[in-house]
Amino acid sequence: MRDYYSITELTREFGISTRTLRFYEDEGLINPMRRGRTRLYRPSDRQLVRQILRGRRLGFSVSEIREIIEVYKAPPGEVGQLKLMLTRIEEKQQDLRQKRRDLEDTLEELAAAEEACVERLAELGVTT
Amino acid sequence: MRDYYSITELTREFGISTRTLRFYEDEGLINPMRRGRTRLYRPSDRQLVRQILRGRRLGFSVSEIREIIEVYKAPPGEVGQLKLMLTRIEEKQQDLRQKRRDLEDTLEELAAAEEACVERLAELGVTT
DNA sequence: CACGGGATTTACGTAAAAGTCAATTTTGGG
DNA sequence: CCCAAAATTGACTTTTACGTAAATCCCGTG
Numbered sequence: 001m002r003d004y005y006s007i008t009e010l011t012r013e014f015g016i017s018t019r020t021l022r023f024y025e026d027e028g029l030i031n032p033m034r035r036g037r038t039r040l041y042r043p044s045d046r047q048l049v050r051q052i053l054r055g056r057r058l059g060f061s062v063s064e065i066r067e068i069i070e071v072y073k074a075p076p077g078e079v080g081q082l083k084l085m086l087t088r089i090e091e092k093q094q095d096l097r098q099k100r101r102d103l104e105d106t107l108e109e110l111a112a113a114e115e116a117c118v119e120r121l122a123e124l125g126v127t128t
Numbered sequence: 129m130r131d132y133y134s135i136t137e138l139t140r141e142f143g144i145s146t147r148t149l150r151f152y153e154d155e156g157l158i159n160p161m162r163r164g165r166t167r168l169y170r171p172s173d174r175q176l177v178r179q180i181l182r183g184r185r186l187g188f189s190v191s192e193i194r195e196i197i198e199v200y201k202a203p204p205g206e207v208g209q210l211k212l213m214l215t216r217i218e219e220k221q222q223d224l225r226q227k228r229r230d231l232e233d234t235l236e237e238l239a240a241a242e243e244a245c246v247e248r249l250a251e252l253g254v255t256t
Numbered sequence: 257c258a259c260g261g262g263a264t265t266t267a268c269g270t271a272a273a274a275g276t277c278a279a280t281t282t283t284g285g286g
Numbered sequence: 287c288c289c290a291a292a293a294t295t296g297a298c299t300t301t302t303a304c305g306t307a308a309a310t311c312c313c314g315t316g
Contacts (some may be wrong), residue, residue, distance in 0.1 A: 007293070016274095018293080023274060036282070037294060051237075053232040059187015061272075068234070071241045075248045082245050086256075089242045096235050101183040104232065106196070107224050109179075113199045114217045117210050120203045128214075135263070146263080151304060164312075165264055189302070 004033070004040040013046075014053060024052060027062050041117060058099060068092055132161070142181060143172075148190040152180060155190050157197060186227060197222055 020128050024030050027041075030048050032039040041049075048069065055065035071089050076082055118128050135146050152158050153167075158176050160167040169177075178198065182194035200216050204210055245256050 012214065019275065020273085022294085027273095034183050038282070039293080051234075054234060056273095057187065057230050058227060059185065063168045063272095068238075072177050072237060075241075077248075078254055079249065079254055082249050082252075082254075086242065086245050086249075089238055089245070093235065093238055093242075094225065096201060096231055096238070098229055099186060100228070102185050103224055103228055106179075106186065107221065109200060110196075110217055110221055110224070113203075114214065114221075117203045121207065121214075123193075124207055124210075126207055126210075145305080147304060150264085166312080180315085183265080184303095191302095223299095 001043055004042060005046055007032075007039050007041070010041055014049060016053070021049070022048075024062070027066070029062070029066060043087065069097075121126060129171055132170060133174055135169070135217050137158075138169055138174065138177060142177060144181070149177070150179075152190070155194065157190070157194055186224075 005013075007021055010016075010021060011018055021030070021039075025032065028054065029052055030041075030045050032041045032045050034040065044065070052065055055068055060068065067088060071085055071092070076085065121128055133141075135149055138144075138149060139146055149158070149167075153160065157180055158169075158173050160173050161167045162168065179200070180193055183196055188196065195216060199213055199220070204213065236242065249256055
């Protein structure tokens with residue numbers, strides 16, 4: 001496990017631009033270390049980037065991703081805060097479960113469309 | 129099953145604006161009938177709107193949604209077209225399966241975070 | 257027929273999420 | 287130490303997905 005990654009290493013690994021990483025930093029999603037002005041990304045930062053991109057692929061906005069990231073951090077000490085966090089976690093879970101339903105439905109419809117294509121090809125005497 | 133729905137009926141049902149429906153029409157996603165200038169949405173249009181919103185929730189762009197919708201239509205007659213469509217369907221399936229992995233991973237992490245909160249609350253003597 | 261309530265069209269506006277460009281600064285290798 | 291490559295900052299631009307506003311039109315009702 002490497003100690004630090006440079007910004008371009010991460011851009012190559014994840015297929016994103018430096019602008020994107022700096023944008024996420026401006027938005028407060030990541031906080032890489034600095035040596036002088038140069039950013040040094042720790043493994044934990046790298047992990048965070050991975051989580052951010054996962055959220056992005058799932059169609060979450062930056063502020064939604066921010067909320068998700070918040071709950072990955074160490075749980076707060078105060079009871080009220082803890083309960084609030086539990087509520088937020090459950091909201092996100094609801095959201096994700098809806099997405100999962102949407103996803104399964106779409107996959108089913110795609111499978112049906114696929115089958116229709118294959119059948120049509122068979123009718124035309126094409127072996128898939 | 130109703131014959132037609134007005135634009136406002138659909139906005140209420142789906143919680144979207146008329147602007148949004150007209151936008152999807154401009155983008156070629158839906159093609160409601162007209163009586164004069166007034167739009168009349170058939171059940172099939174309504175179903176299409178449902179599919180569009182599902183795609184939207186999954187974070188697909190309008191053009192990606194358009195591609196998905198394309199494959200729901202009757203399969204084309206020509207062999208080349210059919211094969212192309214099969215390729216596209218499989219691409220979408222790949223995409224959705226990636227999303228599903230992202231989703232499951234995120235759900236797991238949220239569950240872990242949830243448990244951490246509950247434990248912390250227990251330590252503080254709070255019964256959830 | 258006047259009117260009030262929807263619906264439509266056209267046009268401009270905007271927020272989010274980067275992309276692009278230009279002008280420095282920094283840095284690591286020879 | 288020096289210089290090309292890499293990194294940084296800041297400003298401006300672009301794309302997407304609608305929002306908003308103004309002007310017009312259509313239609314049933316009193």
